[in-house]
Amino acid sequence: MDIQNIGIVGAGQMGNGIAHVFSLAGYDVLLNDISQDALNQAIVTISHNLERQVSRGKIEQSEMDAALSRISTTLKLEDLGVSDLVIEAATEREDVKNAIFERLLPHLKPETILTSNTSSISITRLASRTDRPEKFMGFHFMNPVPVMKLVELIRGIATDEPTYHALLKVVESLGKTAASAEDFPAFIVNRILMPMINEAVYTLYEGVGSVKSIDESMKLGANHPMGPLELADFIGLDTCLAIMNVLHDGLADTKYRPCPLLTKYVEAGWLGRKTQRGFYDYR
Numbered sequence: 001m002d003i004q005n006i007g008i009v010g011a012g013q014m015g016n017g018i019a020h021v022f023s024l025a026g027y028d029v030l031l032n033d034i035s036q037d038a039l040n041q042a043i044v045t046i047s048h049n050l051e052r053q054v055s056r057g058k059i060e061q062s063e064m065d066a067a068l069s070r071i072s073t074t075l076k077l078e079d080l081g082v083s084d085l086v087i088e089a090a091t092e093r094e095d096v097k098n099a100i101f102e103r104l105l106p107h108l109k110p111e112t113i114l115t116s117n118t119s120s121i122s123i124t125r126l127a128s129r130t131d132r133p134e135k136f137m138g139f140h141f142m143n144p145v146p147v148m149k150l151v152e153l154i155r156g157i158a159t160d161e162p163t164y165h166a167l168l169k170v171v172e173s174l175g176k177t178a179a180s181a182e183d184f185p186a187f188i189v190n191r192i193l194m195p196m197i198n199e200a201v202y203t204l205y206e207g208v209g210s211v212k213s214i215d216e217s218m219k220l221g222a223n224h225p226m227g228p229l230e231l232a233d234f235i236g237l238d239t240c241l242a243i244m245n246v247l248h249d250g251l252a253d254t255k256y257r258p259c260p261l262l263t264k265y266v267e268a269g270w271l272g273r274k275t276q277r278g279f280y281d282y283r
């Protein structure tokens with residue numbers, strides 16, 4: 001199947017990054033959200049990030065203009081019926097994702113591949129609620145999407161080979177590298193990354209180090225581009241907590257117990273950069 005029209009559900013941090021890379025690679029993108037403000041903000045963010053690439057000499061101005069001209073937005077989920085490939089990048093909640101699929105499915109072409117950018121929810125379970133488990137896959141981008149080279153591809157138990165191979169080709173066309181992960185809680189990247197972040201929060205909670213010393217230790221001592229607490233703020237503390245809960249529930253091992261301090265920050269609404277406050281204060 002020829003994949004040209006990409007439908008993206010959710011215009012947030014991940015959705016707009018995904019729209020950015022697909023449009024730059026020559027695909028036609030239709031970005032959907034329930035909020036017009038979110039759609040407007042997504043276009044502002046994409047323009048800003050494309051400009052950044054132009055100013056650093058990574059792309060030409062004409063490529064930026066062409067990419068922007070290939071992105072349309074819509075408040076109507078049913079408009080995604082034209083898509084050859086749909087990527088759901090909505091809130092990381094299973095009930096929200098299931099509700100989106102339920103409303104979207106009657107409008108999709110039978111051959112359309114349906115994917116979720118979920119960072120940890122079972123692909124097999126999401127797929128089982130749709131009419132096309134064989135054409136359903138996990139398609140997990142990393143943040144910031146325009147910069148990070150990896151995309152995790154997760155097959156559910158029913159995903160067929162043509163679907164998997166079609167997505168491998170798509171990843172290649174974006175200039176990114178695919179890592180295939182089996183469908184177990186949090187797949188590969190978050191299975192390893194989140195316990196590290198959670199341990200950094202425990203390190204703070206137990207008074208072993210300060211925010212600054214923990215982050216500096218991992219940046220200068222382990223050559224990480226960001227310290228774990230800075231990275232947690234960047235990802236969103238609610239997302240970090242949600243992924244730890246998926247690991248804890250799904251693998252039933254106390255080593256995945258979310259740090260109480262992480263829970264407390266989320267309860268306070270201190271979710272990191274997006275709320276201007278997390279382990280750091282961005283106000």
Ligand code: CAA
Pocket residue numbers: 049050052053056058119141142143144145146147148189190193225226231235239
């Ligand atoms: N769009 C386009 N380009 C961007 C960008 C964006 N949103 N953000 C950064 N860039 C570009 C910059 O223009 C710059 O380009 P050049 O190399 O051409 O100069 C480059 O990326 C580096 O950016 P900066 O110089 O501004 O800043 P930096 O060197 O501190 O890098 C960073 C920023 C790329 C975010 C880096 O700190 C980093 O790699 N951090 C770790 C990110 C990470 O671990 N992401 C994975 C999170 S886990 C995840 O996403 C999975 C999940 O499910 C939770």
